[in-house]
Amino acid sequence: MMPIRPATFLSMLMLFASGNGWAFAQTDATPIPPRPIQLVQGTQLGKTAFAAGDTRQGGNGQVVDGIEGSGHEMLKTHLHVHVSLFYHGEQLAIPDGIGIVKPFTVIHGFVAAGSGYYWLHTHDATGIVHIESPNRRVYTLGNFFDIWGKPLNEHNVAGLTGQVRAYVNGRPVFGKIRDIVLKAHDQITLEVGKPFVKPPVYIFPQGL
Numbered sequence: 001m002m003p004i005r006p007a008t009f010l011s012m013l014m015l016f017a018s019g020n021g022w023a024f025a026q027t028d029a030t031p032i033p034p035r036p037i038q039l040v041q042g043t044q045l046g047k048t049a050f051a052a053g054d055t056r057q058g059g060n061g062q063v064v065d066g067i068e069g070s071g072h073e074m075l076k077t078h079l080h081v082h083v084s085l086f087y088h089g090e091q092l093a094i095p096d097g098i099g100i101v102k103p104f105t106v107i108h109g110f111v112a113a114g115s116g117y118y119w120l121h122t123h124d125a126t127g128i129v130h131i132e133s134p135n136r137r138v139y140t141l142g143n144f145f146d147i148w149g150k151p152l153n154e155h156n157v158a159g160l161t162g163q164v165r166a167y168v169n170g171r172p173v174f175g176k177i178r179d180i181v182l183k184a185h186d187q188i189t190l191e192v193g194k195p196f197v198k199p200p201v202y203i204f205p206q207g208l
Contacts, residue, residue: 036201039082041208042109044125046084046091050150050158052111052125053097053104058149059118061101065143069101069118074134079184080208081129083144084200087160088193094129098122098148120144120182128208131182141188142178152178162193170199 039045054060059069085092097104097111099121104114111123119133120143131139145152154164154177166173166180167189173180180188189199 034198034200036203038203039126039128039205041126041128041205042124044093044109045127046093046125048095048125049087049092050095052095052106053100053102054147055149059099059101059147061116064118064147067119067139067143067147069099069147070116073117073130073132074119075132077131077133077136079131079182080204081131081182081184081186081188082202082204083127083129083141083188084190084202085127085157085160086189086191086197089195089197093125094122094127096122096125098129098144118147120147127202128204129182139182140178141180141182144182145178157190157192160192165191165196167191167199170201 037045058064059067061069063069083094085094096106096109097114099118100111100114100123101116101118102114104111106112109124117132119131120139121130121132122128123130129144133139142152145158148158150158152158155161157164164177166177168180169187170189177190185204187199187202191197
């Protein structure tokens with residue numbers, strides 16, 4: 001009887017296993033990381049779940065958390081972060097016009113003008129948050145949600161309740177998620193309810 005080479009034996013074993021409903025994982029394979037997602041201004045990322053702009057409880061021109069909403073964009077501090085929200089594994093769009101006082105003008109999915117700007121705002125529904133401030137103040141995710149007029153805590157994100165997980169640049173956050181500081185090009189992922197997904201990686205548009 002001719003000896004069976006190891007490679008041939010392994011192939012026969014995998015063929016037999018597949019025919020019997022067994023499943024084998026390759027232990028020598030290198031996991032392929034998910035491809036980064038390119039953010040395109042004026043588009044929407046995720047399912048529509050919220051109306052554009054601030055709620056009645058949010059910023060409508062009054063001062064919120066010491067942040068004015070009646071003026072123009074200020075550029076002494078000018079940076080951008082990304083916020084994504086998942087509910088039971090499905091991505092929901094962070095709406096356009098948060099922090100921009102109505103009425104506002106939308107051109108090709110981009111809020112181009114409003115009757116006032118808060119120093120934290122969104123121009124589109126990509127999840128990109130613009131921080132354009134007249135000072136060096138530190139801003140938090142809680143400030144952004146207060147301007148939006150939506151709740152944010154360890155059990156409730158924008159009215160969605162359940163087990164909440166938060167990540168910054170793919171790393172889990174422990175403690176109060178309202179206190180997450182908004183830093184340049186940070187990627188903040190909020191997830192409510194199972195199944196929890198791996199936080200995506202995004203590429204900011206050129207120039208932001």
